Amino acid sequence: MKIRILLTALLVSTISVSCGESRNKLEDTIYKPLALVSEIKSVQPMTGIVLWTDNPKNNTDAVALEYSYMLYKDIVKSKGVYDWTPLDNLLEAVAARKHHLVLRFRYVYVGDRESAVPQYIRDLPDYEETIGMSEGRETCFLDWRHPELQRFHLEFYRKLAERYNKDKRIAFLQTGFGLWAEYHIYDGPFIMGRTFPSTEFQSQFFRLMDEVFTDLTWSISIDAASEEYSPFIYHPDLLDLNFGVFDDSFMHETHDEYNTTNWNLLDRNRYRKAPAGGEFGYYTKYDQENVLNKNGIHGRTFESEAEKFHITYMIGNDQPKYQSMDRIKAAGMACGYKYQITKFGASSDSVLVEVRNTGVAPIYRDAYITVDGIRSTVSLRKLQPRGVLTVKIPKTTDKPHLTVECDYLLDGQTIEFNANLK
Secondary structure, three states: OHHHHHHHHHOEEEEOOOOOHHHHHHHHHHOEEOOEEEOOOOOOOOOEEEEEOOOOOOOOOOOOEEEEEEEHHHHEEEOOEEOOHHHHHHHHHHHHOOOEEEEEEEOEOOOOOOOOOOHHHHOOOOOOOEEEEEOOEEEEEOOOOOHHHHHHHHHHHHHHHHHHOOOOOEEEEEOOOEEOOOOEOOOOOOOEOOOEOOHHHHHHHHHHHHHHOOOOOEEEEHHHHOOOOOOOOOOHHHHHOOEEEEEEEEOOOOOOOHHHHHHHHOOHHHHHOOOEEEEEOOOOHHHHHHOOOOOOEOOEOHHHHHHHHOEOEEEOOOHHHHOOHHHHHHHHOOOOOOEEEEEEEEOOOEEEEEEEEOOOOOOOOOOEEEEOOEEOOOOHHHOOOOOEEEEEEEOOOOOOOEEEEOOOOOOOOOOOOEEEEO
16 A cells, blocks of 8 residues: 555646657657557446436446436425435436436426425415416416525525535536426516525525535526526626536527527536537427437537537437437437547656547546556546646556546446547
8 A cells, every 4th residue: 555655646737738859759759659459448436428217228338328307306395404315315226327417407387287396484484485377287386585585495405415515426416496396487477586586596596506516516507598598697706616507498490599698698618517408309399309310400419519519418208209229329428528549658657648538528526547446646637628638657567557536437337438549
C-alpha cells in the first residue's frame, strides 16, 4: 500500500489541446510505442436513449439509462419525517439491470385532481389549491403563496442532496415547477406567485440547488427561459450556476424556433459543465414514429441534432414500438462522451497516454485514465468534445494495462474506448 501511494504521488498529468512539434519528437524518442487495440461496442454508461423504468423492453443493453417520476408525498407524510424507501427500491431495481436512473420529482400531472404535495400541507386551513382545466381534464394546481410549501420544497432538496448527492445509481436529476415539473402551465390557471412560484422563490431554489448538489448534476427545462416563467430576466447571474437543461419536445417540426431560442437564452455552451438532455416530442404521432428514422425527420437526423445540441441522454420510451433495439442502441451511441486513445507508450519509468474525446459531450462524473490500477490525477470530466488530454503515469509492469475507471459505474459496467495502435 505504501508503494502504491508513493507511485501515485509521483504521477504527473498534463492537459494539452495540441503539442508542439519539438515536444512530440522528444516524447516519441523517450516513449516506446505500445500496441493497443480496442473498440467501443456498447452504449456508454450514463448516456444514450432512455426508457421508463416500467417499460417492458428496459431489460436490455441497448440502453444504459432509465427514467422515472417520483412524488413528493410518497417520501414525506408528516412534517420533517422522510421515508426514502420508495426511491431506494426503485434505484435497486434499475441498478440490477445495470442501468442508471434519470430522476424527476413532480407535484402536478394533467388529470390528477389531487397534487403530490404532502398531505400535512394540504390539510393546513390556509393552504388553497386550485382545480382548473388542463388539456380538457380537471387538474389540481398548487398554492405557492403558502410559506410551508416553500419551506418544505427547499428542505426536501437539501435532504435529497444529503442522501443522494454521491449515489452512483443516479445519473441525472431533473427538477422544475408546473405541469410535470416541466416549467410551464401552458394550459390551465397560470398565476405567477400562486399556481406557479414567484421569480424570487425560483431564484432562492436555484441557489440552494447549486449549493447542495456538488456531485450529482441537476437540470431544468428549457421552458425556464420563457419570459412567462423565467427568473433569469430579473436575476441574470443565475445563468452562472451549474445546472443542465432538458428539452421535452426535442426534434419536433418547429424545434428551430421556440425551443432553439430557449436553448440559446440558457447558453448553448452549458453542456460543458452540466448535461443536455430531454425527451422526443409528442406533438404528433408522426414525430414519434420517425424521430429515429435513419434518413431523418423534418430535414434533420437524430445524430446530427445530438451533435448540434451536445446531447448526453434523450428519453424515447415509445421508440421500441417503432424501431429495432439495434437502431435504439446505435442512436444511444451517438450521445455523450466517446474516448479514443491516440498515443500509448512507455519509458523506463512511466507510461504516456493521449486520449481524445470524439463524442458530443463530456462525462459528468469524475473518471480517470488508469494504467495497472494507478489513476491519472486529471479527471476526464474536464475533457470536452474534440479535446485532447495527455497524461503520464508511473510504470509498474513491462506490459502496461490501460483502463478507464470511474467510481460511479455500477457492477458490470465499463467505460470503453477506441484504439488502433499496432
